[in-house]
Amino acid sequence: MSEVKKIATREAFGETLVELGKKHPELVVLDADLAAATKTAVFKKSFPDRHFDCGIAEANMMGVAAGLSLVGKIPVASSFAMFATGRAYEQIRNSIGYPHLNVKIGASHAGITVGEDGASHQCNEDIALMRSIPGMVVMNPSDAVEAAECVRAAIEYVGPVYMRFGRSAVPVINDRSGYHFEMGKGIVLREGTDVTIVATGILVSSALEAAEKLAAEGISAEVINIHTIKPLDKELIINSAKKTGKVVTAEEHSVIGGLGSAVCEALSEECPTKVCRIGIQDVFGESGSAGELLVKYGLDGNGVYNTVKNFVTR
The missing domain is CATH 3.40.50.920 (Rossmann fold)
Structure with a gap:
């Protein structure tokens, strides 16, 4: 029996941002000093003038993303799920959710599979937080194939979107003919x-x-x-x-x-x-x-x- 292919969903997140960056010149990416881990570094390499490292200041990063959306950009703000949702919840709610801005949040290292980083970094509450914000779309892909589809759908959608990605490599289960992704459809x-x-x-x-x-x-x-x-x-x-x-x-x-x-x-x-x-x-x-x-x-x-x-x- 052949070995099951495994890829981390965060890998697909970074690669798909590069793909979409070529099609959408208005796409910009923000990170909070974690580009290597969230995999947005690959976007930075391809589009250095469209990648902004906001430092370890996630709340400020969400405010910057909100501002960029108001001048016609499609900002993708990325950090670990614990920081993107926990530390920056108020800014997401008030600066992005309330005015229903076209901001995408790409959160990596979600759930307990962050592993050895422990409880402080294992965010098991992010979906609950983002679900509670009116008008926020919440997506959680099952593998790398679906992660790429989530990113594509998020960029096409006009409005706030939360995407959840993981640290660990996981089995690829959707690399089959007939697979069809549609936001909001199981x-x-x-x-x-x-x-x-x-x-x-x-x-x-x-x-x-x-x-x-x-x-x-x-x-x-x-x-x-x-x-x-x-x-x-x-x-x-x-x-x-x-x-x-x-x-x-x-x-x-x-x-x-x-x-x-x-x-x-x-x-x-x-x-x-x-x-x-x-x-x-x-x-x-x-x-x-x-x-x-x-x-x-x-x-x-x-x-x-x-x-x-x-x-x-x-």
Whole structure:
């Protein structure tokens, strides 16, 4: 069996910015002294006059991005998720969200797979923060292929967008014919009848692995990839829930305020369904390798399999 190709979504973020920079002369990139890590350094190399290092001043960077958007630029502001959303939340809310400006936020190093950097850098609350801002689009790609599509869609869209990228290399699962990306639309990757697994980001890969193991035990799991958490594809999720009767959400994020909350909100309003939420269970992360942390917090394929199996059979 051939080895699965793995690429970090932050790599695709940087490369796609260069691709789009050639087509859009108004595209500019801002960074907070982390260009090498966020991969915006490749844009800086190609377009040095359109890359601005704002230093370790993320709040100020968001204000600069807001100003640039008002003079016709398409600014992409980038930093680690912890700093881009946590440290600069007020500026994003008041200077970008409230006037609904055309600013894109590319946040890398999200979730516990930041690894050894530990709890201070493992942002498991960013989706919750960005979801709460009126008019903010929130996207969380499952692999490098989808990350590139997210960036392209964000640049074409007029309005504020939050994009979430990771540090670690993750399996490429969307390099297939027929793959189609549309902002706000989920993708059924595997049809099933016994349970629906609604996953986002790197947990899509874990969900697919879990579905394979469940199938071997006679449990048919439908797997839905939700790359756009806001706006949420409610119709797709509700229709699947009506078919299977049970829903599991899976995310590398707190179960509070993220995909799990969004799905529960949608189902409770239109199709009350039993839901199990897989994610960070109201705790902080810790230092360790990305792989070890995924296993400890039950976010790897085997962890998702065990949780779904217990949920379906209990």
